[in-house]
Amino acid sequence: MKTLISWVATMHDFSRNPETRQIIGVNENGPTFNFHKDFFDHDRHVILSSEKGVEPDIYIEQLRTELIKRYPGRSIETQYLDVTDVIDIQQIKSKVEGLLMRAYKDDEISIFFSPGTSAMQISWYLIHESGMFNTRMFQVRPKEHSKTGKAELLDMKVIKSTIPGGSIIKEESVVDYKEDYLITESLNPIYAKAEMIAKADQVTTLIFGESGSGKEHLANYIHRNSARNERPFIAINCSAFTDELLESRLFGHMKGAFTGAVADHKGLLEEAQGGTVFLDEIGDISPYMQQLLLRVTQEKKILKIGDTKEKKIDVRIIAATNRDLPQRCAEGQFRWDLFYRLAVTELTLPPLRDRGAKEKKELIDFFIESKRKLFKRSKKLRLAKDVEQFILNYPFPGNVREIENLIENLYVFNSDAVSMDTLPTRLLNPTDDFKLDLKTVEKLHIIKVLKLAKNKQQAAKLLGCVINTLEKKIKDYEIVMDGL
16 A cells, blocks of 8 residues: 655644634645645555644644545545654654554555654654665655746655764753662663663563562663653562452453442553553463453553453553563463563573672662662761671672662661671571582582482482482481472
8 A cells, every 4th residue: 555644734734823823724735735736646645643632633633624625535544643742753753663563564655754843854764764664755845946836746865874884863861860770880781772672662571580680670771761751650560469459450440340449440551651561570470361461462452340342552561570481481381472472672680699799899889879868878888898798798689679678777777887796687697598608509409409300319310429428418418308
């Protein structure tokens, strides 16, 4: 299908009162009317509006009506894109690309370049240059500026630069942004990828990482750097709710849908309209919830509990898990089709134990300063040498979140210097899982192998020792065989 697409020319497609500048009707000498009069050779025309479209814009719909009256039989559509800032190139580009992908990706698209703000025009150029769609760009030279005395249609050819690579237009805010989270050296490549993902508005993202490793912050970073940054970012821990509660929280419910539903309730997927929903611990949801979320990712529609009519939503979904999700799929505990929908792009956050003492020290110093401001202290906490060394050697199984919580704990119980006797008991007496001495590590490894093996003989073979040695270790380490 051959489709013409353009923005409504707010200033020139309408006639205005010369004194009040209020719109009084359609301008039949405006750019949209003139294109139809001189150059229209398409199956349909899609007119874009930056308005929300909750209710039709009377002027744009009037323009469409007048065009159809003048040129009966022509297919003319209006599409509302809800652009909150008409000079935000990334937001405009993201919204338009999403529309083209949903509705016109197989069309032969003619872009009428002229109408719209300069940011809209730059966005057209970037979309055309991306090569994602079958596009050509056209501009009209008015007859008063033409040598022939007639309006001319100009095919805008893009000449490729001889300089290798491409160019990216990026707008930087003039307002200082204070980062609320330290992005250490090992995380720089991950956050660089996250920034690229942020610009691709239509893709989902699945973040892998242990509990406390910073998955929600990474998701929020994608949101803040995307075209959706002025809309809500809503996070929910999926493992914290039963199916009934999770469905109600995400999708909402109608009054009387169940006992206690005394009023209509809007779900988080609807609350986040235009923004981002972060689904943490997605690997823990039931098959029933997996089916519901699959429909959301496929159709971008929700159905409230107790309702009979689906509602279209526009949200970006970012999910996260601390589980091996492909393994759960292989075991039949998670749907492959939902996994592929969620994992269009993937990011993996390393555990803190793999990031080295230098980064751990940076995080400790960062939280000491940030929590000083939180607790309104004039001086930062001082860690005695033996305290700092002990903390740096501690494995922090709770990752970055555990470091943050530790520093808060130290501010609560210390006014200035921190000594060993004020450290939390759990640090001074860690459980076996987090001890690093050889005896504990060997004991844990033997237990692991015994769980994997069918019997002691096979376990001894895997461990590379004779059965008598294994049985002596089991006795010395007081390993209980029941349940292994």
